[in-house]
Amino acid sequence: MELPAATPAPAPGELSGLETRGVSAWFGTHKVLERVSLTMQAGQVTALIGPSGCGKSTYLRILNRMHEMTGTAALAGQVLLDGEDVYAPGRRPSDVRRRIGMVFQRPNPFPSMSIQDNVASGLKLAGIKVGREERAHLVESSLVRAGLWNEVRNRLRTPGGALSGGQQQRLCIARSLAVSPDVLLMDEPCSALDPTSTRRVEETIAELRGRLTIVIVTHNMQQAQRVSQSCAFFLATHDTPGRIVETGDTAQLFGDPVDPRTADYVNGRFG
Numbered sequence: 001m002e003l004p005a006a007t008p009a010p011a012p013g014e015l016s017g018l019e020t021r022g023v024s025a026w027f028g029t030h031k032v033l034e035r036v037s038l039t040m041q042a043g044q045v046t047a048l049i050g051p052s053g054c055g056k057s058t059y060l061r062i063l064n065r066m067h068e069m070t071g072t073a074a075l076a077g078q079v080l081l082d083g084e085d086v087y088a089p090g091r092r093p094s095d096v097r098r099r100i101g102m103v104f105q106r107p108n109p110f111p112s113m114s115i116q117d118n119v120a121s122g123l124k125l126a127g128i129k130v131g132r133e134e135r136a137h138l139v140e141s142s143l144v145r146a147g148l149w150n151e152v153r154n155r156l157r158t159p160g161g162a163l164s165g166g167q168q169q170r171l172c173i174a175r176s177l178a179v180s181p182d183v184l185l186m187d188e189p190c191s192a193l194d195p196t197s198t199r200r201v202e203e204t205i206a207e208l209r210g211r212l213t214i215v216i217v218t219h220n221m222q223q224a225q226r227v228s229q230s231c232a233f234f235l236a237t238h239d240t241p242g243r244i245v246e247t248g249d250t251a252q253l254f255g256d257p258v259d260p261r262t263a264d265y266v267n268g269r270f271g
């Protein structure tokens with residue numbers, strides 16, 4: 001599947017990269033991640049792959065401080081956005097979540113709210129006040145960047161819930177983009193979509209590359225290869241928590257993996 005070329009990257013220094021150092025995680029006494037260190041390059045798409053239950057979603061939720069919303073959750077290690085610890089004392093989780101947005105497995109627009117209000121709701125939730133004109137501009141530019149503008153420009157006041165599943169997912173991407181995040185986390189964003197909608201979301205990801213940093217969890221090996229430049233393979237066993245087995249350039253990890261467990265997984269021999 002041919003995807004459009006990435007837009008030219010902004011000047012170096014304008015984009016934020018993300019890095020974790022020795023991140024471990026628990027739910028109660030159950031340790032689910034073990035010392036995960038990973039660099040997610042600014043402006044690139046990093047795919048997290050691995051069998052069910054190896055901790056990919058937990059890791060993603062740690063990156064924007066959603067993990068701590070679960071009562072029993074604990075963690076150790078560091079998450080650095082532009083070199084600064086997002087868990088530093090005094091740093092507000094809501095500020096972190098504005099800079100590091102998230103798109104979920106199932107599209108979750110506000111169904112009875114209009115398309116334009118859905119996009120603008122991200123601003124409201126983040127406490128960002130804008131005038132009417134700027135709001136309209138942000139709604140349009142966010143929908144353009146999410147690849148949805150042409151399909152909805154004549155029905156901005158109709159409910160978000162009336163869109164197709166794929167369009168709803170792109171609406172959720174637009175909602176995230178409206179607050180100008182540095183990083184967009186995507187947790188299996190196409191798993192509830194048909195192949196055509198999946199392709200459209202993948203095109204959107206390709207168009208966003210170079211404009212912000214993207215981290216995507218996917219079970220779809222073809223998708224990981226189509227959309228990402230870097231890849232991390234997670235694995236947990238019956239009695240050991242999830243950890244990274246191998247990380248690197250996507251083409252290399254799929255074409256010439258170093259670890260035999262990576263080779264088995266990317267070639268569909270388990271998981």
Ligand SMILES: Nc1ncnc2c1ncn2[C@@H]1O[C@H](COP(=O)(O)OP(=O)(O)OP(=O)(O)O)[C@@H](O)[C@H]1O
Pocket residue numbers: 027032050051052053054055056057058059070
């Ligand atoms: N809220 C929770 N409370 C307790 N345990 C949890 C919770 N969320 C996840 N876990 C456990 O943490 C481990 C990792 O789960 P996680 O969802 O991060 O894995 P995953 O690799 O994303 O799986 P999948 O690919 O199936 O989504 C699993 O053992 C899971 O049961």
